[in-house]
Amino acid sequence: MRDAHIERLVEIVGERRCLWRPHQVKAYACDGYTAEEGLPRAVVFPETTDEVSRICRYLYENDIPFLPRGAGTGLSGGATPTGGEVVISLARMNKLLAVDFDNLRAVVQPGLVNLTLTRRVSHADCYYAPDPSSQSVCTIGGNFAENAGGSHCLKYGVTTNHVVAAKVVLPDGDVIDIGAPFGDAPGYDLLGLLVGSEGTLGIATEITVRILKKPQALRTALAYFDRVADASDTVTDIIGAGIIPAAIEMMDQLAMQAVDKSNYHVGYPADIEAVLLIEVDGLAAGVDEVMSRVVDICRRHRVREVRVAQSDAERALWWSSRKMAFGAMGRISPDYIVQDGVIPRTRLTEVLQKIDEVSQRYGLKIANVFHAGDGNLHPLILYDSRVPGEAERAVRAGSEVLRACVDAGGSITGEHGVGIEKIGEMTYMFSEDEIDAQLAVKSCFDPKGIVNAGKLIPLPGRCVEVKRARKIIEENWQILDSFPDQAAVQARGVFSQEAGREASTSAQG
Amino acid sequence: MVNEPTAVEAKASDFRFPDAPEEEKYSVCVHCGFCLEVCPTYQAWGDENHSPRGRVYLIKACAEGELPLDESVIDPVFTCLDCRACETVCPSGVQVGALVEEARGQVFFARDAEGKRDPIMRFFLRGVFPRPARLRAIRRLMRFYQRSGLRRLVHATGMLNVLPAQMREMEDVIPDIGRGPAIDVLPETMAPRGETKAAALLFTGCVMDVFFSDVNEATARVLVRNGVEVRVPKDQVCCGALQVHAGDRDMAREMAKRNIEVFERSGADYVAINAAGCGAALKEYPELFRDDPAWRDRAVQFSSRVRDISQLLVEVGFDPPKAELPMTVTYHDACHLCHAQKIRYEPRSLLKSVPGLTLREMPDSDRCCGSAGIYNLTHPAMANELLERKMDDVPAGVEAIVMGNPGCMMQIRLGVKRRNQPLRVMHTVEVLDLAYQREGSR
Numbered sequence: 001m002r003d004a005h006i007e008r009l010v011e012i013v014g015e016r017r018c019l020w021r022p023h024q025v026k027a028y029a030c031d032g033y034t035a036e037e038g039l040p041r042a043v044v045f046p047e048t049t050d051e052v053s054r055i056c057r058y059l060y061e062n063d064i065p066f067l068p069r070g071a072g073t074g075l076s077g078g079a080t081p082t083g084g085e086v087v088i089s090l091a092r093m094n095k096l097l098a099v100d101f102d103n104l105r106a107v108v109q110p111g112l113v114n115l116t117l118t119r120r121v122s123h124a125d126c127y128y129a130p131d132p133s134s135q136s137v138c139t140i141g142g143n144f145a146e147n148a149g150g151s152h153c154l155k156y157g158v159t160t161n162h163v164v165a166a167k168v169v170l171p172d173g174d175v176i177d178i179g180a181p182f183g184d185a186p187g188y189d190l191l192g193l194l195v196g197s198e199g200t201l202g203i204a205t206e207i208t209v210r211i212l213k214k215p216q217a218l219r220t221a222l223a224y225f226d227r228v229a230d231a232s233d234t235v236t237d238i239i240g241a242g243i244i245p246a247a248i249e250m251m252d253q254l255a256m257q258a259v260d261k262s263n264y265h266v267g268y269p270a271d272i273e274a275v276l277l278i279e280v281d282g283l284a285a286g287v288d289e290v291m292s293r294v295v296d297i298c299r300r301h302r303v304r305e306v307r308v309a310q311s312d313a314e315r316a317l318w319w320s321s322r323k324m325a326f327g328a329m330g331r332i333s334p335d336y337i338v339q340d341g342v343i344p345r346t347r348l349t350e351v352l353q354k355i356d357e358v359s360q361r362y363g364l365k366i367a368n369v370f371h372a373g374d375g376n377l378h379p380l381i382l383y384d385s386r387v388p389g390e391a392e393r394a395v396r397a398g399s400e401v402l403r404a405c406v407d408a409g410g411s412i413t414g415e416h417g418v419g420i421e422k423i424g425e426m427t428y429m430f431s432e433d434e435i436d437a438q439l440a441v442k443s444c445f446d447p448k449g450i451v452n453a454g455k456l457i458p459l460p461g462r463c464v465e466v467k468r469a470r471k472i473i474e475e476n477w478q479i480l481d482s483f484p485d486q487a488a489v490q491a492r493g494v495f496s497q498e499a500g501r502e503a504s505t506s507a508q509g
Numbered sequence: 510m511v512n513e514p515t516a517v518e519a520k521a522s523d524f525r526f527p528d529a530p531e532e533e534k535y536s537v538c539v540h541c542g543f544c545l546e547v548c549p550t551y552q553a554w555g556d557e558n559h560s561p562r563g564r565v566y567l568i569k570a571c572a573e574g575e576l577p578l579d580e581s582v583i584d585p586v587f588t589c590l591d592c593r594a595c596e597t598v599c600p601s602g603v604q605v606g607a608l609v610e611e612a613r614g615q616v617f618f619a620r621d622a623e624g625k626r627d628p629i630m631r632f633f634l635r636g637v638f639p640r641p642a643r644l645r646a647i648r649r650l651m652r653f654y655q656r657s658g659l660r661r662l663v664h665a666t667g668m669l670n671v672l673p674a675q676m677r678e679m680e681d682v683i684p685d686i687g688r689g690p691a692i693d694v695l696p697e698t699m700a701p702r703g704e705t706k707a708a709a710l711l712f713t714g715c716v717m718d719v720f721f722s723d724v725n726e727a728t729a730r731v732l733v734r735n736g737v738e739v740r741v742p743k744d745q746v747c748c749g750a751l752q753v754h755a756g757d758r759d760m761a762r763e764m765a766k767r768n769i770e771v772f773e774r775s776g777a778d779y780v781a782i783n784a785a786g787c788g789a790a791l792k793e794y795p796e797l798f799r800d801d802p803a804w805r806d807r808a809v810q811f812s813s814r815v816r817d818i819s820q821l822l823v824e825v826g827f828d829p830p831k832a833e834l835p836m837t838v839t840y841h842d843a844c845h846l847c848h849a850q851k852i853r854y855e856p857r858s859l860l861k862s863v864p865g866l867t868l869r870e871m872p873d874s875d876r877c878c879g880s881a882g883i884y885n886l887t888h889p890a891m892a893n894e895l896l897e898r899k900m901d902d903v904p905a906g907v908e909a910i911v912m913g914n915p916g917c918m919m920q921i922r923l924g925v926k927r928r929n930q931p932l933r934v935m936h937t938v939e940v941l942d943l944a945y946q947r948e949g950s951r
Binding site for chain 2: 024030326327386
């Protein structure tokens with residue numbers, strides 16, 4: 001039944017905090033990215049840094065692959081066990097360890113939920129700024145791993161701008177402190193390296209973050225546009241006018257339809273192409289004036305209607321409507337893949353047209369929800385995994401969308417991470433030498449290459465082999481015909497599947 | 510394993526009985542995880558298996574033949590409190606409660622087929638709750654037990670120690686059983702005061718009428734006071750919620766049919782219900798008749814007329830009490846009111862209408878108290894943890910905790926008793942009734 005490795009894990013965390021029976025671990029087959037799944041070898045729930053360290057040390061010594069997991073809301077498959085890994089769930093390490101209100105610092109365990117931190121410090125008029133849409137469930141550890149962003153990153157920056165120090169368990173179980181709660185830590189910026197490393201270099205078990213004083217006042221406006229181009233020009237002009245809004249969000253008609261069918265119904269007009277949600281914050285004395293300038297700019301760009309929220313409840317509804325948009329896709333489609341491309345803001349209209357072309361070509365609907373202020377697109381490619389081949393098509397469509405972003409001078413990810421989902425596109429964005437440089441860093445931390453392997457940085461070796469294999473198969477397809485029937489069919493199935501995957505995720509064919 | 514083809518060849522579902530969890534319900538879940546943090550069991554354990562998303566995922570896996578219907582699915586499906594907090598936040602509108610109940614139905618049928626019945630559970634589900642005469646007998650026994658001195662004797666001799674701790678404690682907080690169940694005490698028809706705004710069938714329920722028949726009587730008085738004619742058909746039966754929660758859907762269907770017929774014969778405009786759990790169950794009767802179009806139509810018609818008492822009073826228009834009731838209270842949102850029926854505003858507006866009454870909100874008032882039907886008996890550890898959290902949240906300086914569900918009332922009475930606090934546990938309608946009674950004595 002259970003092997004010696006499981007026995008050892010149970011010794012470390014106890015019977016109740018170790019799941020290993022195949023049926024118990026099924027629920028850990030994927031995270032918020034559902035297009036690919038795999039069963040973990042076991043799931044463990046440590047509660048202390050020491051336990052994490054002992055788990056890592058044992059697994060590393062015994063060459064057993066592992067990966068960390070927070071709330072499992074990630075959208076790029078960063079927590080998906082693709083190689084029978086042991087999943088180290090940090091969900092039970094969810095304490096707020098210390099708060100220093102005078103110096104505006106908080107020390108948290110990785111499993112603490114993002115919004116819970118804000119709630120726990122709000123009595124002192126403080127909050128934690130990075131606000132991914134999933135902030136009510138995602139963990140700060142997960143945010144750390146993915147360098148998560150959010151609607152208000154336009155003004156306040158992403159996770160890396162708010163993490164100042166961390167205690168990290170390295171793959172071999174050693175525990176180090178990196179960064180500095182105050183001032184700059186001399187030496188190499190290991191903290192900068194770890195934030196956004198997607199659990200491939202180590203596991204943060206204590207994270208020191210900045211907390212901020214809440215802005216004195218804020219104003220939120222909702223603006224309906226007949227044409228996307230007008231909405232897009234509005235965004236450019238607002239920022240061009242020297243205004244730094246706290247957030248500018250955009251949704252297209254399809255996204256509006258989905259969210260309007262949910263509990264977070266706003267009642268968007270059915271014939272507008274885009275809605276902008278614009279927030280400004282700062283000193284009470286200035287916000288009204290800034291907001292009236294924003295409204296003027298909207299009017300100059302043929303806005304159909306622009307309203308400023310009249311109550312906290314109204315503002316909260318508008319924000320929920322935006323933040324629940326991904327989850328609301330279930331109202332119009334059984335599955336979706338969300339992309340995370342970034343483009344120069346000024347090329348929005350043109351890239352949206354390209355996305356529309358991709359949508360037509362693949363026969364898949366694509367809804368658009370994005371952080372318009374910083375050019376971070378979230379095209380949601382809708383598909384039905386029950387229809388044979390549709391998931392694969394959706395992955396390919398997503399890949400094309402990302403390439404369009406790179407071609408426009410942008411990037412394949414703004415805040416969701418690379419994970420397994422965009423690993424193929426990494427080679428489109430970076431040269432082989434650039435990838436090698438990244439791999440060199442990885443091997444310093446994880447020479448065995450077993451910590452969340454196959455995520456973030458593609459192994460060029462594998463790419464080369466797969467490409468070579470595919471070439472041989474393509475050139476010698478007829479050989480398969482001479483095989484006994486069943487074997488040939490099987491082999492063809494395997495190869496075409498592998499080749500299909502290669503075509504869908506690798507860049508230079 | 511890395512890249513399993515998504516379109517798997519059809520495997521046989523392990524839900525082998527009729528009325529199984531439906532594809533159109535579970536396929537709506539996009540696995541975003543926004544439900545995790547509101548789920549009491551996930552909050553406590555941090556285990557994906559015991560989260561709404563996890564449960565739906567496992568139900569789906571079982572339906573698609575990826576998992577057998579064994580502990581891997583059964584445990585998570587039965588640790589669910591059925592509190593529906595996940596449904597309130599779910600952007601995609603996944604009906605987690607219905608899916609869990611349907612999955613429990615499969616477990617119930619499977620156990621039946623394997624001859625693995627739980628005789629005690631079955632006795633209560635089939636032998637007691639659906640049978641008004643037996644409910645009355647139990648009620649009489651309990652009243653006799655409380656009033657004859659037998660209870661004192663039992664307590665003095667320590668006989669109760671044979672019961673599990675949870676039941677022993679529960680015994681201790683059973684309210685004083687009144688003269689008779691409302692279904693017997695109340696006349697068949699009660700004429701309203703002033704002009705008749707509507708006629709309502711008063712649904713007296715099972716637990717409510719055994720333990721809290723006073724609340725039923727208060728409900729009738731408050732309705733009459735507000736121009737609603739009250740009809741109390743004597744042949745109504747328990748709503749069937751306990752059966753649905755336990756998976757005994759066949760029995761629940763029989764009970765639903767009876768209640769639908771009783772309502773149709775009564776000619777009333779509304780079904781008035783003061784128990785959140787029953788209200789939700791009555792409103793969800795159509796779910797039981799998915800495979801029976803004729804009954805489904807009748808169930809839809811019936812359900813469209815069901816109103817929680819607070820909802821009905823706000824809908825037909827109620828008179829704010831004229832007498833002062835100087836009291837500071839807090840309000841607990843019963844899961845089956847706020848999550849299952851989306852009723853939050855109405856009970857509060859009733860309370861706020863009472864002159865002199867101060868409503869002090871408690872944090873996370875819509876987090877489950879752990880009662881959850883019979884969950885506090887089947888899963889005492891989790892139920893106790895939730896009760897402790899609930900009691901921690903009660904604001905200082907309140908005299909009463911007000912709510913709209915008998916299960917919560919029993920559970921919170923237990924919490925009050927444990928903490929030895931001078932707190933009353935009241936139904937919303939009792940507060941209103943108290944205020945109306947003071948009008949007379951001015």
